[in-house]
Amino acid sequence: MITTRALTKRYGRVLAVNRVDLDVREGDRYGFLGPNGSGKTTVVRMLLGLVYATSGEIEVMGRPVPKRVAEVLPRIGALVEGPSCYGHLSGRANLALIDASGRGRGLRSRRKRISEALERVGLAGVDNRAVKKYSLGMRQRLGLAAALLREPRLLVLDEPTNGLDPKGIREIRDLLTELNQAGTTVFLSSHQLSEVEQLCTRVGIVDRGRLVLQDDLDTLRAPTGRVMVRSPDADRAAALLDGHLEQRDGDRLLVVGADPAELNARLVAAGLRVSEIGPERRSLEALMLAVTGSGSDRIDRVRPAPDRPAAAIAEVAGAGGAVDRGTGGVRVAERGADGPHAVDRGAGGAQKVERRSGGAWSVEREARGAHAVERGAGGARSAEREAAEAQMAEREAAEARMAERGAGQSRDGRRGRESTESGQGAESQPGGESTESRPGGEGQERRQGGEGQERRKGWDSRERRKGWEGGMAGNALGFGQGGQGDSGGEGRGSAGAGGEDEGRVGAGGEGGEKP
């Protein structure tokens, strides 16, 4: 239905959309997620031929866009960045004007279609008052009605439930599900996780202009292979499960490589009380937090450079903790704490990764095997667990490769800085640590092929974009590398940028970005 290849949009120096490969299939309810300012709307606009791509290809319903967009637009219903209307006209008059604007079916069926569309969105009884007197929710419904006027095969909706109350959101969700079952493909762009989680069958997540993840929601939310147990006798349970216990948080235990039923039987047999037990599932929220940074609407205060290391440690620890709570992954916390040191060490940390790279590679190969077994065996839990492990190894391999590149190219200022920075970022980013919270990622990247390659690009652009956004600069953390790489600095390089994101990746001078 929608296919994009290496879709890129650059506004001046800002890379708004960076090599996005969307794949929306016919009949999907596709959730396009991302933080504010991550490029969702720009992608939507490019799909509709409103904004022209800098490079890359778009195909919608088999037609190249924007070249032949006029052929497909009549079959697309769109709601982009909120509804718009002529305020001095009534809702019906607005729909009539919109309908009359384009070619196609004429006056005769118009009145009927308008009534039907209004009925669908729950505005059937609307009177003739001017739209400027409508409430936000009514306008939103009117915008949806406009999108539905021509029985579209594809609905492209940007935040369709904005301004609606819970009941209205439910109605719209039901409406979209109903339309989808009747054969309409729904492409829903949103930053509201619950909306996507409840409606969509497939998810694409963008962060800073890059598509960081695209997969079926079921795959993404598949069990992690761990079992969550809540028990008042947590201490004894922990002792009993020694070796299998991955994490303990009060009375909450995470157990590796066990079947919930068997585990339950075992615990009960040992005379332990179990208040809650079940396979641990990833939530979309945890996933989202793991693969994206904060939105571009967050702009933190720039702090003086000397405060950086301490602040960064606190921030990273804090961030790690946050993700930890979300995913229940102990590893997050550990590695999160490890992060700042890695950042501090800078190039040293990167070298460490490099040394490990050989091992990581082989693990990665094993991982593929493990994954295959998992698929074949219909999801044997241990295999799944291994797959998760393996994916992490894969990730490490990618990091290692990045680090290698960094070490190799540090003479070339810009690239060198970027890649060392990427290496660090990978070490210290909670996103990086929570690799294990993305079991579905594995499958997805398998499809894309060359996971390491993909990830590396991802990190690169991510860090680069951050540099632009935050006026981020060589601070105490990044000075070593920043100084090395900074050949054409503009002097902005000495201003440290605040914020946990910038803190985590804060390396290198802004100046280094510039040729």
Add this chain to the structure above:
Amino acid sequence: MIRVELVKLVRRPRSWVSIGLLCGLPVIVAVFVAVTHLVPPPGQGPTLLSAVLSNGSLYPAAALAIVLPIFLPVAVAVVAGDAIAGEAGSGMLRYLLARPVGRTRLLVAKLIALVIYTLTAVVAVAVTAYITGKLLFGSQPVAVSPGGGATPTIIAAHAAAASLSGTTLTPADIFVRTVGAISFIGVSMLGVGAIALFLSTLTDSSLGAALGALAALVTSEVLVTLNAAGVVNPYLPTRYWLAWVDFFRQPILWRNIDRGFAVQAIYVVILLACAWANFATKDITS
């Protein structure tokens, strides 16, 4: 699409308010003149006004002279400036283009709506002024000056003073000449509209586009009167604006009228081409 644009224009209160104001101003002037019989001495005040006391059927021309310098350009610039920028500002542009309406088609529809608005405004002014003139000043055969009057104000003086010695114009003559004047003014206003329309494709603020066009006109007006800017004088958009007065000479003095048409045509063509080139390749981010 053209029909839709016209519907939008017609259903928009602003269109009617602006035309009402345009028609109202000459009526107010006419009432004052008719009551006091005081007209500006030749050489001051609106062109032709001194001539209307003797003949009301010249009042449409005088009325156009009254609204031409500021009022009419403002109205045209507002409507033209609103064309694309207004849609962008209200957020409707993206929905129109996604409807889909081709960008070129949309621009052409806007242009046609603008032309129709301009002509409606000018004709409305002329018609109300004609009625006002007939009612307030009556009609006698008009005497106009022999051709070759150097400036419009001189001809006005001639028309007033030489009503006995000048050539007499029949009502049919006056009608034809008024139509000529209306079309000339219409084309001049299209020039204004083209500036505003081009600016309208550049910005998302209709006010900005309208004010930008007016700024261009003011600049042009200043340069026209400036001897030092004599080099560019013949190419300024407002240079020949008043040439339509030559329609009321006997015989009609075509030189400036022709040049006026030519200059406006060049401006219109170039600016519309720019507007199209810009709009067709623009990222719609509004």
